[in-house]
Amino acid sequence: MGIKIIGEKCIGCKICVPACPFQAIDVVDRKAVIDETKCNLCGACVDTCKFKAIMIEREVVAPKVNLSDYKGIWVFAEQRGDEIQEVTLELLGEGRKLAGELGEELCAVLMGSPSIEKKAGELIEHGADKVYVVTDKALSRYSTFPYTRTFVSLINKYKPEIVLVGATTIGRDLAPRIAARIKTGLTADCTGLAIEPEKKALMQTRPAFGGNIMATIMSENHRPQIATVRHKVMKKAAKEKGRKGEIIKDQFKPEAEDALVKIREIIKDKTVKVNLAEAEIIVSGGRGLGEAKNFKLVEELALALGGAVGASRATVDAGWISSHHQVGQTGKTVCPKLYVACGISGAVQHLAGMSSSDIIVAINKDPEAPIFKVATYGIVGDLFEVVPALTKKLKEVRG
Amino acid sequence: MNIIVCIKQVPETTEVKINPETNTLIREGVPSIINPFDENAIEEALKLKEKNGGKVTVITMGPPQASEALKKALAMGADEAVLISDRAFAGSDTLATSYALSRAIKKLGEFDLIICGKQAIDGDTAQVGPGIAEWLGLPQVTFVVKAGVEGGKLVAERLLEDENEVVETKLPAAITVVKQINEPRYPSLKGQMRAKKAEIRTINAAEVGAEESKVGLKGSPTWVVRIFTPPPKTGGEMLSGSVDEMAEALALKIKKNGVC
Numbered sequence: 001m002g003i004k005i006i007g008e009k010c011i012g013c014k015i016c017v018p019a020c021p022f023q024a025i026d027v028v029d030r031k032a033v034i035d036e037t038k039c040n041l042c043g044a045c046v047d048t049c050k051f052k053a054i055m056i057e058r059e060v061v062a063p064k065v066n067l068s069d070y071k072g073i074w075v076f077a078e079q080r081g082d083e084i085q086e087v088t089l090e091l092l093g094e095g096r097k098l099a100g101e102l103g104e105e106l107c108a109v110l111m112g113s114p115s116i117e118k119k120a121g122e123l124i125e126h127g128a129d130k131v132y133v134v135t136d137k138a139l140s141r142y143s144t145f146p147y148t149r150t151f152v153s154l155i156n157k158y159k160p161e162i163v164l165v166g167a168t169t170i171g172r173d174l175a176p177r178i179a180a181r182i183k184t185g186l187t188a189d190c191t192g193l194a195i196e197p198e199k200k201a202l203m204q205t206r207p208a209f210g211g212n213i214m215a216t217i218m219s220e221n222h223r224p225q226i227a228t229v230r231h232k233v234m235k236k237a238a239k240e241k242g243r244k245g246e247i248i249k250d251q252f253k254p255e256a257e258d259a260l261v262k263i264r265e266i267i268k269d270k271t272v273k274v275n276l277a278e279a280e281i282i283v284s285g286g287r288g289l290g291e292a293k294n295f296k297l298v299e300e301l302a303l304a305l306g307g308a309v310g311a312s313r314a315t316v317d318a319g320w321i322s323s324h325h326q327v328g329q330t331g332k333t334v335c336p337k338l339y340v341a342c343g344i345s346g347a348v349q350h351l352a353g354m355s356s357s358d359i360i361v362a363i364n365k366d367p368e369a370p371i372f373k374v375a376t377y378g379i380v381g382d383l384f385e386v387v388p389a390l391t392k393k394l395k396e397v398r399g
Numbered sequence: 400m401n402i403i404v405c406i407k408q409v410p411e412t413t414e415v416k417i418n419p420e421t422n423t424l425i426r427e428g429v430p431s432i433i434n435p436f437d438e439n440a441i442e443e444a445l446k447l448k449e450k451n452g453g454k455v456t457v458i459t460m461g462p463p464q465a466s467e468a469l470k471k472a473l474a475m476g477a478d479e480a481v482l483i484s485d486r487a488f489a490g491s492d493t494l495a496t497s498y499a500l501s502r503a504i505k506k507l508g509e510f511d512l513i514i515c516g517k518q519a520i521d522g523d524t525a526q527v528g529p530g531i532a533e534w535l536g537l538p539q540v541t542f543v544v545k546a547g548v549e550g551g552k553l554v555a556e557r558l559l560e561d562e563n564e565v566v567e568t569k570l571p572a573a574i575t576v577v578k579q580i581n582e583p584r585y586p587s588l589k590g591q592m593r594a595k596k597a598e599i600r601t602i603n604a605a606e607v608g609a610e611e612s613k614v615g616l617k618g619s620p621t622w623v624v625r626i627f628t629p630p631p632k633t634g635g636e637m638l639s640g641s642v643d644e645m646a647e648a649l650a651l652k653i654k655k656n657g658v659c
Contacts, residue, residue, distance in 0.1 A: 021410055021429075022462055038462050041490030041616060047626045056490075058616050144529075144539055169559045173541045176526040180494060180533035185620030188493075188524035203624065208522055209410075215626050222620040260538045264554070265565040272561040281658060305653075316579075323544070323579050324561050329520060330435075330578035332560075338658040359656055361649065377652060378637045379645050389646035397650045 002057060003039055005032045009053035016045040016054060063221040070223040073099045074160040076151070077110040077123055077131070078170055080142075084119055086236070086278045087166035089126050091229060093237035094193055095164055096127045098202070101195045104161065105129040111150055113140035117247075124245035126237040131245060132158065136252035142170045145257045148177040154250060155182060160224045162202050164193075167228040168277065175228050185219025186226045189333070191233045191356065192216075201225065210329055210352035231277045232335040233356070269324045274308035276325065281307030281338045284327055284354075285315060288343020288364060288383055292320035297387045298342055304391045304398075310334065310354075312344045328353035343383045346371030363387060400453035400511040400548065400570070402444040403504055404477070405531065406437035408461055408468040409521040433468045436516025438475075438583040439576050443546055444514050445476045446581065451548050454478045456507060460488060460499055466599040474586030474594035481507065485604040487611060492619035493522075497530025499614050502607040504535065512553065513573040517542060528575035538568045541575045 012030030019025075024038035025045060032054070046054045075091040077084060092106065099106040108128040110120055112135060120131040132154055138146045151174070155163070163178075165171040167189045179186035191214075192205035201220030204227045208215050219225050276282060283305060285298035295309070302309045311325040327334055329349040339357035344350060346362070346369055354360070355374045362375035363386050372378045379386055410429045433441075444455045457472040459465050460483040469480035483503045491499060504513065513532070518525035525541075532539035544563065545556035548570075557564045558577050586594070604614060612618060638645045 022464075036486065038464070039489060040462060043623050044626060056616075058622065061612075061617055148533075169542055169557075172525050173529060173539070176493070176497075176529035177533050177539070179526075180497060180530045183494065183620070186493065186526060187621060188522075188526055207629070210520060210523070211629070213626055214629050216624045217621050218624050219620040219622070257538075261540065261566050261568045263564060263566050267556075267563040267565065269561055269563070275561050277560055323558060338653065338656070359653075359658065361653075372635065372637070375635050377649055378635060379649065380637065381642060381645065385642045386646060389642050390649055393643075393646045393650035394653065397647075397654050 002036070003034055003041055004055045004057060005034065006053045006055060007031060009051045011051060011053075013050075015050065016048050019045050019048040061221060063223075065223055067221075067223060070159045070161040072105045072107050072158075072160045072162075073102070074163045074224070075106070075108045075128070076163065076165040076171065076174070077108045077119075078166050078168060079110070079112050079116060079119065082112060082116055082119065084122055085166065085168070087168060087229075087231050088123070089236045090232070090234040091164045091166060092123065092127045094229065094234035096237060098162060098193060098195060102161070102200060107132060107160065109151060109154060111135070111139045111147060113137060117249075120247045125239050125241060125243045127240075127243075129245050130248060132248050132250060134250045134252050136254070138254060138258050139252065141263070142174070143258070143261060143263075144173055144177060145255070145260060146252075147174055148181065149255065149257075150252060151178050152181050153253075155224060157250075163224045163226045165226065165228045167230050171228045175226055179226050182224075184222040184224060184226060186228070187217045187219070188228050190227045190229045193227065193229070196220070202227065207356075210348060211355055230333065230335060269322055271322055272324050274302075276308050276310055276327065276332050276334055279308035279334070279336050281305045282310045282327070282334055282336045282354075282357075283307050283340040283342065284310030284312065284344060285321075285342050286312040286344030287314040288345075289315065289320070292318075294384075295321055297384070297391075301340065301342070301387055301391045301394075304394045305338070305340075307336070307338070310339075312347075312350055341371050341375075342387050344371055345369045346374065363390075400447065400451050401509060402447060402453060402455050403507065403510050403513045404437070404440045404444045404455060404457045404472070405500055405513065405515045405527070406441065406457055406459045406468055406472060407434045407516075407519045408432070408459060408465040409434045409519055431464070431467065433471055434516050434519045434521075436518060436520070436576065436578060438516075439578055439580050440514040440516045441472050441475055441477060442581045442583040443576055445584070447512070447546065447548065453511070456481065458483060458500065458503060458507070460484070460491075460496060460503070463601075466601075469599050470594040470597065471586065473597050474590040475584055476587075476590055480597070480599055482599050482601045483607060484601055487604040487609070487615050490616035490619060491614055492621045493524050493526035493530055494620060495614045495618035497527045498534055498618065499604070499607065499609050500527070501531045501534035502609045503602065504531070506602070506607050511570045513537070513571070515573070515575045517575045517577050525575070528573060532573035535573070538572045539574070540566055540568060540572065543574045543576045544579050546574060546576070546580070
């Protein structure tokens, strides 16, 4: 196992040298040489080599389980306050596609209070063939221990091939815990999923380095293959009224660990009218607003568009708006159909959180602002004039 | 209280550039920094120590040059720093990394709290913190924006989508912190002098008692099949005219695109 330079293919072009994040490659006598004490086997050099002269040899570790025992695509049905979250419907849409390619069933896992069972029908109408339901008071609100234990016991009992979980604060708390307990592969925050035709395994594509690069990841020798999936990227499953499916109830088994983490208080943020991650339209304000009270302009435009209010880090740090509104690397990653950036210059960290939006509108007085590089439509101008004018025109064109 | 902080050395992403000719990442000359969220983890550990007494130990898994990140942590005020370094760890994914770190933490002895940054800015996975908690069988509190100790218990406020959740848990526990939790301090001159002279303790795979089959490529279920640069956004259109003309043109475009 390790990394190898294929001598006859390497021409000493040095393209791989700057690609290495660990400065482990040197070219000696027109051949690349790898310093193995520095190399981290990350593979960044492999893809840069135009001559396929760098190889990472992976010793094929035989699967520890019988792969063919694992069948079906599972979706974690995230619910909050007994409401099925939008991301669940997106996962069902994507799961249906994968299930079709593999010729397997699409199933949902629904956990919650005893009253959640009535929501199983909604999941079936959105494409689930089966819904596994586990209810208990201990499951009414998400909590790491009871959710992990219940989900793992379902996986061990029914053996799914693929498990999809929304990349929400719940999903990103739960999925790594499940994967580490089962000791299987997990890929975070995926924006693309496909089935590799030969091995029939899941290919998971995700952004890294703040969206500067994309990586495709597989874990074909482990089951289940688990992925958390970014909001708003996958197409929501269409609803088919009266669609039939099977509901399978499983027993909840309480354990002492369930009481280890106690919720003391939930602090609602009343300024959040539309959840950013689930919003189809986001209007964000930046430093260009000048002061807190000018967020009103952003709010009015958001209201006219029926969207959520976002913010740059600078405005949150300045205390103009609460951190639940923050978009970017230190805030939320969003992917709406329309993102309107008002007075946001577009620092790399902000772009990392919103550049995959479908349509980006940038309004800024500085024509050199980096936000214009990712914008679909740009207006160079004074936001104090442009934003109210846009709000007014939108109201007119929408009637 | 004994606090362990897990940090990662990462390239400073804001300076990552794409070479337009080869369409690859230029990483030469990109400075290495402590993952920003991990600086918040160090700061929070120092604050908790100042309030409750105890010791802060900072650990990282990585190549020998990662000791630079540990030196910065010492300069900020950490009491001890340990580098977990071995060829056997190369190629570890988040499962193998969290296993190796959990072994190392066990080796270091008794502790009350493990603090990690929410995620690293290179991989953005947010999986190692919960992974460590699972390997050690500890309660976890993720996305923490406020932390304190009351009557021997950890009280932490979590930053969620549209609300905050305040939880309490017994110690030992593991938490991951968000950027908003604090403002990391600058190393003092005295701290820098001390860090300069400090010897970084290095332990290898055998010393942490890591099973060979659970680390490195062998211990990693996931592997990177392909790395590529996303197609650049093109076709951006700059609008012109008077404010009203631009606003109208934009309103019509938004309507035409069918988003509202």
